[in-house]
Amino acid sequence: MKTNFSGRSAILLLPFILLAGNSMAQRYPGPLSPEESMKKLNVAKGYKVSLFASEPHVFDPVSLEFDEQGNAYVIEMPDYPYEVEPGKGHGRIRILKDTDGDGKIDQSIIFAENVTEATSMLPWKGGLIVTAAPNILYLKDTNGDGKSDTREILFSGFFQNNSEAQVTSLKLGIDNWIYANNRGQSGKVIYSKSPGATPVEVRGADFRFRLDRDVFELETGPGQFGQTIDDWGHRFFTENSIHLQQAVIPWRYTHRHAFMPSSKFNVTITDHEEIMFQEIPPAYWRSERSARRNRMFKEANLNRIEWAEDHFTGASGGTIYNGDALPQEFYGNIFTTDVSGSLIHRDILSPSETSPVLVAKRAESEKNREFIYSTDTWFRPVTFSVGPDGYLYILDYYRQHIETPVSIPDDLKAEMDFMAGSDMGRIYRLLPENGTYQGVKVDLKNATGLQLVDYLSHKNGWYRSNAHRLLLERQDKTVIPAVISLFSNSPDARTRLHALYVLEGLDALTEKIVKKSLLDSEHGVRENGIILAERYPKTIKLLIPMVNDPSKRVAMQAALSLGQFKGKKVIEALAEVIRKYGQNDWFRSAVISSEAGSSVEILNSLLEDNTFFSNEESWKLSFIQDLSNIIGARYNKEQFSAYLSTLSSEALSAANVQQAALKGLKAGLNKNESTKELAGQLNAGSMQDVSAGFQLLRKK
Secondary structure (H helix, E strand, C coil), rough: CCCCCCCHHHHHHHHHHHHHHHHHHHCCCCCCCHHHHCCEEEEECCCEEEEECCCCCCCCCCEEEECCCCCEEEEEEECCCCCCCCCCCEEEEEEEEEECCCCCCCEEEEECCCCCEEEEEEECCCCCEEECCCCEEEECCCCCCHHHHHHEEEEEEECCCCCCCCEEEEEEECCCCCEEEECCCEEEEEEEECCCCCEEECCCCCCEEECCCCEEEEEECCCCEEEECCCCEEEEEEEEEEEEEEEECHHHHHHHCCCCCCCEEEEECCCCCCCCCCCCCCCHHHHHHHHHHHHHHHCCCCCCCCCCCCEECEEEEECCCCCCCHHHHHHHCCCEEECCCCCEEEEEEECCCCCCCCCCCCCCCCCCCCEECCCCCCCCEEEECCCCCCEEEEEECCCCCCHHHHHHCHHHHHHCCCCCCCCCCCEEEEECCCCCCCCCCCCCCCCHHHHHHCCCCCCCCCHHHHHHHHHHHHCCHHHHHHHHHHHHHCCCCHHHHHHHHHHHHCCEEEEEEEHHCCCCCCCHHHHHHHHHHHHCCHHHHHHHHHHHHHHHHHHHHHHHHCCCCHHHHEEEHHHHHHHHHHHCCCHHHHHHHCCHCCCCCHHHHHHHHCCCCCCCCHHHHHHHHHHHHHHHHHHHHHHHHHHHHHHHCCCCCCHHHHHHHHHHHHHHHHHHHHHHHHHHHCCCCCHHHHHHHHHHHHHH
């Protein structure tokens, strides 16, 4: 039956239609122009933002990089949050142009189109390395028309089913490695230069590679969207609900053997938890979804809360500021966004007095506010970039909604337009409040080798890192004497470290130079010198006393690097680390990550001090349990027997020590298929059980 509505019926329904429309507008307000949106930004006292670029010259920006000529490249990700078929994505990379020199983009050209799932990039040899799951690509313009005409797959096999959990955040480290976040997702990765090699499973890890050496390997993680590396090579990364983590021990150490009791070697370093000061109410869908989930948690008697506001839920883009256009107090600060809270958070990093891990604190002036917040709910800062002009650039994705639809109930997402704002995008520049933009002309491309060496001393980290990169790319050996001189004579420790790794990249490193770095006055140079000393066994005499270095980070690196060697002196040094720093989890992990540090001999060395186990501190019991875990999992029969013999000594006879040892052995034996049955027969409950357990093990 066909139903007709009269004009009178339509008029009667009009108020209800308008009411529904008004309700929607109140729930999800519309967009603002760039100028109006800027008025909604509240910036910390003493600073301001200026508009660098906006639509129609840029849309959906997620990555900004400046090449050696100062050209600004931006990745646009218009397909988010929907998946697209390979080759059918609308992702683009643009070159932004400021033709009149006023500091604002007035022209853009498309460098590359149909770059599906592109999220980050890095200049390399006149082109760009681009993460675009499931691949890492290399794009280059070879004929000078401003458009990429070369598209090479460098790596393939990464996870690609969720744009919020893909390979991303490319960064060139001081150590000549290029790092990428992988969110710990599974994938069997192949390097195109080694097609016959066994694919590398990247589950649970991040990733690093060197194109100058054709090597790639796993790295400690997992990070999400946001990775940054400080002047000394320390990695930090972001996850949506954990805004700042440090990768404490690199993967290459934690996987020297396969028996580590723990698999987590990164840590949250903030001293103010995951609380943020949000000045906009949560989106209707978010507050309603959280309310429903919290009711479900309560009904299931789960001790769990989902926060809809005032806690990081969309953290991304963690970036260390290393430019020279803002006051010195900002140098080394980490800026992180929260896209759901429409804000930018700032952390000040400082060393810990008791740990090798850094501590992130709020500035005194930001104890009760964020560095930048907006009352425009479409303001979606996603990441940052430091430019050749020394300023901090802020990328605003500018969308009505930021969330994957699969995580929102159907009735809530029915009234949401996830593509609203896909034709918009803004990039801002952070300035001192009374400052005016000072542009710079950049042409490192045509700089001589010696000029690039000079740029390693520049105050702006952008110049140092790009000069460093170009020296690696060119492989000009004639600059080696100048680089050696810079390493020996520069008063700036950052410059000395750049010089040290440029020499490494030019195959000009020597044992003499490395030994000199071990004696440097700056902890960051000493720390990296220790890493490079692993190549020179004769440096071990210098490494051993460095476990007592006043810098905790240097001392831990000495423990990690000594684990690359063998011998009685190494065992004694690692035992000294346990005596001095064993109360710290990271130092214990550094020691037991090596073969020497997880052997019977290290326990014997500790027992040479008859008083070590006289005080049954909890950390000592943890050490015994972890050491036992590794020895049990390894189950080398000769070593296992020797370990049981050591455990029978009078110094280890205390009940708590024996229980910790048996508990660790049981856990370790349970990891080994050949000893699982034996593990099932052990009980570390009462002391009687413990005695019976050791008797059983000795019989075996």
